Amino acid sequence: MxxxxxxxxxxxxxxxxxxxxxxxxxxxxxxxxxxxxxxxxxxxxxxxxxxxxxxxxxxxxxxxxxxxxxxxxxxxxxxxxxxxxxxxxxxxxxxxxxxxxxxxxxxxxxxxxxxxxxxxxxxxxxxxxxxxxxxxxxxxxxxxxxxxxxxxxxxxxxxxxxxxxxxxxxxxxxxxxxxxxxxxxxxxxxxxxxxxxxxxxxxxxxxxxxxxxxxxxxxxxxxxxxxxxxxxxxxxxxxxxxxxxxxxxxxxxxxIKSRRFVVVKVDMTGKDAEQLASDTRKAITAAVQSGADMPVVRVELSGTMKKGTRGIDVDFQGIIKEYHDRAIVEIAKPGMETIESSTDVDSLRKGSLENMSVKDYGLGIFVEKLKQSKYGLSIGPSELFELLSEDASKEKVIKKALEELFPSL
Ligand SMILES: [Mn+2]
Incomplete structure (x- = not known):
């Protein structure tokens, strides 16, 4: 003590x-x-x-x-x-x-x-x-x-x-x-x-x-x-x-007083376009509540719609516009289904990487891949990543990276 x-x-x-x-x-x-x-x-x-x-x-x-x-x-x-x-x-x-x-x-x-x-x-x-x-x-x-x-x-x-x-x-x-x-x-x-x-x-x-x-x-x-x-x-x-x-x-x-953020989940299972639109509105309205604090409302859709209907039949942009003076609405469609089999995306979704930024996630992949290849250069993989993501002109960055990679040039 x-x-x-x-x-x-x-x-x-x-x-x-x-x-x-x-x-x-x-x-x-x-x-x-x-x-x-x-x-x-x-x-x-x-x-x-x-x-x-x-x-x-x-x-x-x-x-x-x-x-x-x-x-x-x-x-x-x-x-x-x-x-x-x-x-x-x-x-x-x-x-x-x-x-x-x-x-x-x-x-x-x-x-x-x-x-x-x-x-x-x-x-x-x-x-x-x-x-x-x-x-x-x-x-x-x-x-x-x-x-x-x-x-x-x-x-x-x-x-x-x-x-x-x-x-x-x-x-x-x-x-x-x-x-x-x-x-x-x-x-x-x-x-x-x-x-x-x-x-x-x-x-x-x-x-x-x-x-x-x-x-x-x-x-x-x-x-x-x-x-x-x-x-x-x-x-x-x-x-x-x-x-x-x-x-x-x-x-x-x-x-501290900060902008509210609410995630609402909407199940699309068995619904047609009209039902889904109505349920999405209900969910957003409930999240917005009263007050003029302009919360961010993120709608996460899941499930499969009624046979013969597709998500694109719902005017999500229109719904987002309807709320423009009450909330900042974001609708996440399960359009990522094609890559759902990827374990990385799975774990991202399941929240085991909940706290990680996209940049860190990208950096992680970059470093792993370089390690798998016979990477044996003096500059560390994530230093290389940093160098490549520096806010300078592409030409300068590439020149600098090449100098680091091949100091004898
Ligand atoms: Mn930060």
Whole structure:
């Protein structure tokens, strides 16, 4: 236990704001703003385990959003201060807002990422590959951070950095990766018992729904994203952030006002077009309820329609339009039936990969395939993936990839 002398240091954990996320750009901004504002009132410090931004190279107006958010936040009367930083980047503020870049901000090594830019501007502390000590009335909290790296490089990164807790501090280990216990999909994912020992709290980002587990007998918390992104079942829960009390080891989840997301399932079995249209409307109406909050309603159709009728006989676009001023409706037709036999798609549907983003899923396949082939080049498979998905012109990316692959050319 930390050295408790009656001083409370409350740490807010808020994650995955995805500023600039195109589909819900305004939500991403507003909900991050609400989360940060409420977190600043409920806690002495805020830690952010990655994905502040939705992209590696945000446009200037998205950077402006982030600058506005964090500048306003910095100016609040913070009683706690950051008194020591040993990390890859220097600290240019003592305001206790400590972050790491996530997978969405991950760039090739040696290239600046947008979270680091906020650090350079003194709006937060990028604690990648090192730690920051937050102090309040003599009570010390150490936050060790490892920014999002390729999954297969994470273990080696832990080994290289060898994060150790500090004596007489409350020690937090913060990272941004998939874990095998939550996503039993790739052997590359770190297992709980492989995380560094001796910390008092483990904090992860990356997964967009709330997770509460135990690692080495201590709490392991993922607050989930503050904005809807994946529109999967698990995202129906309310968004928010954790506040962890380092003196008592207790924590609470603070819900924020966020756009509602409802998944409704409609069984098409034996129905004709008219019945299906009517049932779809009923389901949407029930999900919309009252209020003007414009929820996202995702209708998932299943089953086989009455013989002789087809899904295309139903005017789904028309139904979506009918609700345009009350809800954002999405109708998922079982048009994927032709690939239903694929086990990967099956497991995706059954939810064992519920928490995974499409990008990570693609990355997983890419890495597996390269491993199966006699891939033996110096650049790691997922580094290659990162390189190929860099936001630069195709020509530049290919040139860079070729240079990496064939350094002698
Ligand atoms: Mn994320």
């Amino acid at each position: 930390p050295n408790v002398i009656g001083v409370l240091v409350k740490i807010a954990i808020a994650s995955d704001f995805h500023l600039g996320y195109e589909r819900f750009r305004e939500d991403a901004y507003k909900q991050a703003e609400v989360a940060l504002d409420e977190a600043s009132k409920a806690a002495d410090a805020i830690i952010i385990p990655g994905d502040v931004f939705d992209m590696r190279v945000p446009k200037p107006d998205v950077l402006a959003e982030a600058i506005n958010l964090f500048r306003n936040l910095s100016k609040k009367g913070w009683k706690a201060k950051v008194t020591e930083v040993q990390a890859a980047s220097r600290a240019y503020t003592s305001v206790p807002i400590v972050a790491i870049p996530g997978t969405h901000e991950r760039r090739a090594q040696g290239v600046e990422n947008p979270v680091n830019l906020l650090g350079l501007a003194g709006l937060l502390i990028d604690v990648s590959d090192g730690y920051a000590v937050i102090e309040k009335d003599g009570e010390k909290v150490m936050v060790y951070g490892i920014g999002g790296v390729s999954e297969e490089r994470f273990l080696e990164t832990i080994k290289k950095l060898d994060p150790k807790p500090k004596a007489n501090h409350f020690n937090i280990f913060m990272f941004h990766q998939s874990t095998y216990e939550l996503l039993p999909f790739s052997e590359d994912f770190v297992r709980f018992d492989q995380l560094p020992k001796g910390f008092d709290l483990y904090v992860d980002g990356h997964i967009h729904n709330k997770v509460e587990k135990k690692v080495h007998g201590k709490h392991f918390l993922i607050p989930g994203s503050t904005v809807l992104t994946q529109l999967k079942d698990a995202e129906q829960e309310e968004k928010g952030f954790f506040v962890f009390d380092t003196a008592t080891g207790a924590y609470t989840f603070h819900k």
